[in-house]
Amino acid sequence: MTVYFIGAGPGAADLVTVRAQRIIAASPVCLYAGSLVPEELLAQCPEGARVIDTARLSLDEIVAHLIEADAAGHDVARLHSGDPSVFSAVAEQARRLDAVDIAYTIVPGVAAFAAAAASLGRELTVPGVSQTIVLTRVSTLSTAMPEGEDLRSLGRSGATMVVHLGAHRIDQIVEELTENYGPTCPAAVVAFASRPDEIVLRGTLGTIAEQVKAAGVTKTAVVIVGKVLAAEGFPDSYLYSSVRVRTTH
CATH class of the missing domain: 3.30.950.10 (Tetrapyrrole methylase, C-terminal domain)
Structure with missing residues (x-):
C-alpha cells in the first residue's frame, strides 16, 4: 500500500499531471483538501472509492484514515491544492507516516x-x-x-x-x-x-x-x-x- 501525496493544482481540474490522474483513478481511498480541490477531479475516483474531505479534520484524524487504509491494503490518493512542495502541510503528515512505517510518494503539481x-x-x-x-x-x-x-x-x-x-x-x-x-x-x-x-x-x-x-x-x-x-x-x-x-x- 502507498500514500500518494498529489499536487491537485491551483483549481482547474485539467491542470494536473497524467500521473496524478492515473493514480486518482486507481486508488480505493481519496483524501482531499476541501473546496480547494475541484469536484471534477474527484469525479475521477473509481466507483465505490472512499472519498474523505479533510477540511475539518485534525492531523491525527487524517493520519488515522491513512493508517486504516494501510491496514486494508488500499492505496490512498491524498490530494493537496497546488504543488506539495510549497505550503502543503505534507511534511508533518510524511513524518507521521515514517513513524509507523507506511510508504508514501509525492506527485508534483502546478503551483x-x-x-x-x-x-x-x-x-x-x-x-x-x-x-x-x-x-x-x-x-x-x-x-x-x-x-x-x-x-x-x-x-x-x-x-x-x-x-x-x-x-x-x-x-x-x-x-x-x-x-x-x-x-x-x-x-x-x-x-x-x-x-x-x-x-x-x-x-x-x-x-x-x-x-x-x-x-x-x-x-x-x-x-x-x-x-x-x-x-x-x-x-x-x-x-x-x-x-x-x-x-x-
Missing part, C-alpha cells in the same frame, strides 16, 4: 504562483530585471515566520516577491515591501487562479491594497511584487541568442 503568473501573462524571471523568485508568506497567529524571513528582510534582495496566504493582510504586505521596492513598484494579486471565478488585479504597491479591498479578496490568492510585472526593453536571454546558436553548431 498557485505558476498559475497566477500564467494568468498575468508574465514570466517571473526576466533577463536583466530579475532572476530570483522568493516564495514566502506573512506571519499569522497560528504559525510565526522564522527569524530573518520577514518581508522587510527578504525584500532587500529586490527579487520578484511572491506572497502566499496573505490577501487578508495586504496592508501589512504593502507596508513591509514598500520600504525596499518603493510605492511605484508593479504589484498584482491573483485570486482563484485558473478557476472560473478567477480575479486578477494589477497595480503598484501604492494602489494594490485598495483594489484588493474593493474586490473583496481575502483568501485563495497570490500577491506578486516586482519589476518583472511591467518589464520592457530587456535584453534577450543568451539561451536563444544567435551568438550561442553559432557557437554550439
Whole structure:
C-alpha cells in the first residue's frame, strides 16, 4: 500500500499531471483538501472509492484514515491544492507516516504562483530585471515566520516577491515591501487562479491594497511584487541568442 501525496493544482481540474490522474483513478481511498480541490477531479475516483474531505479534520484524524487504509491494503490518493512542495502541510503528515512505517510518494503539481503568473501573462524571471523568485508568506497567529524571513528582510534582495496566504493582510504586505521596492513598484494579486471565478488585479504597491479591498479578496490568492510585472526593453536571454546558436553548431 502507498500514500500518494498529489499536487491537485491551483483549481482547474485539467491542470494536473497524467500521473496524478492515473493514480486518482486507481486508488480505493481519496483524501482531499476541501473546496480547494475541484469536484471534477474527484469525479475521477473509481466507483465505490472512499472519498474523505479533510477540511475539518485534525492531523491525527487524517493520519488515522491513512493508517486504516494501510491496514486494508488500499492505496490512498491524498490530494493537496497546488504543488506539495510549497505550503502543503505534507511534511508533518510524511513524518507521521515514517513513524509507523507506511510508504508514501509525492506527485508534483502546478503551483498557485505558476498559475497566477500564467494568468498575468508574465514570466517571473526576466533577463536583466530579475532572476530570483522568493516564495514566502506573512506571519499569522497560528504559525510565526522564522527569524530573518520577514518581508522587510527578504525584500532587500529586490527579487520578484511572491506572497502566499496573505490577501487578508495586504496592508501589512504593502507596508513591509514598500520600504525596499518603493510605492511605484508593479504589484498584482491573483485570486482563484485558473478557476472560473478567477480575479486578477494589477497595480503598484501604492494602489494594490485598495483594489484588493474593493474586490473583496481575502483568501485563495497570490500577491506578486516586482519589476518583472511591467518589464520592457530587456535584453534577450543568451539561451536563444544567435551568438550561442553559432557557437554550439
